[in-house]
Amino acid sequence: MAEKPANTSRCEGDAAGKVKTRYRRHAAGEDPAKRGQILKGAMQCFMENGFDATSMNEVCRAAGVSKGTLYVYFTDKVDLFEALVAEERDRMFEGIEALLKQDLPLREKLVLFGRLMVEVLCSDRVIRSQRIVAGIVERMPEVGARFYDVAARRNNASLAELLERESAAGRVDIPDIDLAASQFSELVCAGIWRARLFGKRETPPSTAEIETHVQSAVAMFLRAYEKRAG
Amino acid sequence: MAEKPANTSRCEGDAAGKVKTRYRRHAAGEDPAKRGQILKGAMQCFMENGFDATSMNEVCRAAGVSKGTLYVYFTDKVDLFEALVAEERDRMFEGIEALLKQDLPLREKLVLFGRLMVEVLCSDRVIRSQRIVAGIVERMPEVGARFYDVAARRNNASLAELLERESAAGRVDIPDIDLAASQFSELVCAGIWRARLFGKRETPPSTAEIETHVQSAVAMFLRAYEKRAG
DNA sequence: GCTTTATCGTACCGATTGGTTCGATTATGA
DNA sequence: TCATAATCGAACCAATCGGTACGATAAAGC
Numbered sequence: 001m002a003e004k005p006a007n008t009s010r011c012e013g014d015a016a017g018k019v020k021t022r023y024r025r026h027a028a029g030e031d032p033a034k035r036g037q038i039l040k041g042a043m044q045c046f047m048e049n050g051f052d053a054t055s056m057n058e059v060c061r062a063a064g065v066s067k068g069t070l071y072v073y074f075t076d077k078v079d080l081f082e083a084l085v086a087e088e089r090d091r092m093f094e095g096i097e098a099l100l101k102q103d104l105p106l107r108e109k110l111v112l113f114g115r116l117m118v119e120v121l122c123s124d125r126v127i128r129s130q131r132i133v134a135g136i137v138e139r140m141p142e143v144g145a146r147f148y149d150v151a152a153r154r155n156n157a158s159l160a161e162l163l164e165r166e167s168a169a170g171r172v173d174i175p176d177i178d179l180a181a182s183q184f185s186e187l188v189c190a191g192i193w194r195a196r197l198f199g200k201r202e203t204p205p206s207t208a209e210i211e212t213h214v215q216s217a218v219a220m221f222l223r224a225y226e227k228r229a230g
Numbered sequence: 231m232a233e234k235p236a237n238t239s240r241c242e243g244d245a246a247g248k249v250k251t252r253y254r255r256h257a258a259g260e261d262p263a264k265r266g267q268i269l270k271g272a273m274q275c276f277m278e279n280g281f282d283a284t285s286m287n288e289v290c291r292a293a294g295v296s297k298g299t300l301y302v303y304f305t306d307k308v309d310l311f312e313a314l315v316a317e318e319r320d321r322m323f324e325g326i327e328a329l330l331k332q333d334l335p336l337r338e339k340l341v342l343f344g345r346l347m348v349e350v351l352c353s354d355r356v357i358r359s360q361r362i363v364a365g366i367v368e369r370m371p372e373v374g375a376r377f378y379d380v381a382a383r384r385n386n387a388s389l390a391e392l393l394e395r396e397s398a399a400g401r402v403d404i405p406d407i408d409l410a411a412s413q414f415s416e417l418v419c420a421g422i423w424r425a426r427l428f429g430k431r432e433t434p435p436s437t438a439e440i441e442t443h444v445q446s447a448v449a450m451f452l453r454a455y456e457k458r459a460g
Numbered sequence: 461g462c463t464t465t466a467t468c469g470t471a472c473c474g475a476t477t478g479g480t481t482c483g484a485t486t487a488t489g490a
Numbered sequence: 491t492c493a494t495a496a497t498c499g500a501a502c503c504a505a506t507c508g509g510t511a512c513g514a515t516a517a518a519g520c
Binding site: 032046047049050051052053104117128132133134135136137139141144145147148149151152156176178181183184185186187188191194195197198199200202210213216218219220221223224228230 | 277279280281282283292296333358360362363365366367369371373374375378379382385386392406408409411412413415416417419420421424425427428429431432442443446447449450451453454
């Protein structure tokens with residue numbers, strides 16, 4: 001709901017307009033650079049203090065933007081927050097589909113996938129995002145649900161697709177593909193992600209630790225689902 | 231820090247006291263029933279709205295206690311919150327050690343353990359607690375860390391102990407016990423817990439679904455780690 | 461140059477916050 | 491019955507909140 005004011009004035013008349021003086025300047029609240037600047041500052045604040053404990057004044061200061069301008073770009077604190085979550089959610093697993101499109105044996109694909117998964121999911125940035133979102137799920141359920149849906153389930157879908165192909169080719173024997181995809185995703189993060197989320201670990205896992213976990217997970221996964229001779 | 235005022239007056243003199251008039255009435259802020267009443271009301275509020283969005287006035291109303299009294303029992307909003315988290319964390323997995331002490335084959339112990347794990351971790355109450363705690367980790371890191379440490383790691387320890395015994399008995403071959411314990415814990419919740427945390431699922435899993443997940447997890451786990459003939 | 465206008469900066473608004481104070485009330489125990 | 495004191499309840503406080511209003515500023519296009 002609540003469309004942007006539409007701003008039919010200038011700058012948009014590509015199709016019809018062109019009648020009078022056309023300014024190439026950005027309409028109020030439509031400069032993408034400024035918008036990004038605001039989002040960046042807001043991200044910084046929200047990540048440090050969460051939703052409620054972040055004041056809009058702090059955001060202004062962090063973003064280097066006046067309060068008036070801020071409220072031209074975003075109607076609400078909630079509006080700003082949702083835009084932020086949306087951006088973060090979309091950026092999270094950008095490269096993952098491409099990764100699985102490569103022509104590699106299953107085992108190596110799983111290793112690549114697992115590595116990226118742990119790295120992303122346990123990174124400082126993503127962990128902080130997840131904390132904030134988890135914290136407001138109760139009051140803004142759709143925000144949380146969409147966050148999970150787009151980010152987590154997208155991965156599962158990619159992985160499920162891969163497993164589907166392997167299953168059709170007769171190389172693996174998987175009764176429930178979606179379950180298997182979930183299992184793999186959880187396995188690679190076992191013992192790390194939760195500890196990160198709750199702040200028991202203050203730093204992301206080292207590459208060595210990631211490797212250990214991924215190798216163990218892949219081995220476990222394949223031993224469970226690889227088709228057996230006899 | 232910040233010990234309770236100690237309240238050396240009455241009611242405590244079991245060992246030394248008994249000198250003068252002893253009131254059996256509770257000293258101010260020391261009636262455990264009232265304390266529990268406050269915690270219960272507070273729990274209700276915090277679970278609905280999180281830490282910041284819960285006002286102390288709401289807590290008073292929900293607990294049926296005057297504000298003055300509330301501040302006699304707890305010095306702070308943070309103090310109240312920490313007490314709440316502590317209680318919740320300790321209650322969370324109460325029966326789990328006992329469960330593993332039974333004399334049963336490994337497979338069945340794992341099934342029992344897994345079931346309880348999913349049920350508890352994905353229950354409404356625990357999910358809500360986890361959301362709140364995750365949400366304030368950034369600002370109160372020790373609270374989050376302790377929450378994780380006591381609850382999650384306690385389980386892992388129980389399970390690890392069991393696996394250790396089985397390993398010593400030569401029935402399983404597990405290179406990294408702690409990792410294996412983590413893996414099992416994550417496996418049983420695969421695809422459910424995260425969705426619950428982020429509000430993608432509004433209800434706990436059915437017993438049927440739990441059963442499916444646990445069975446799959448146990449099978450996978452044992453196939454990976456059971457000692458093979460040859 | 462002049463005009464236009466997006467942005468700035470600050471003051472301001474009412475509402476709410478966490479926390480305190482204090483006299484009235486009520487239950488206890490002697 | 492009477493004194494004690496834990497609890498109540500409501501007023502109160504300063505601070506902060508999200509959000510608005512508006513004149514000053516500065517950069518862009520003619």
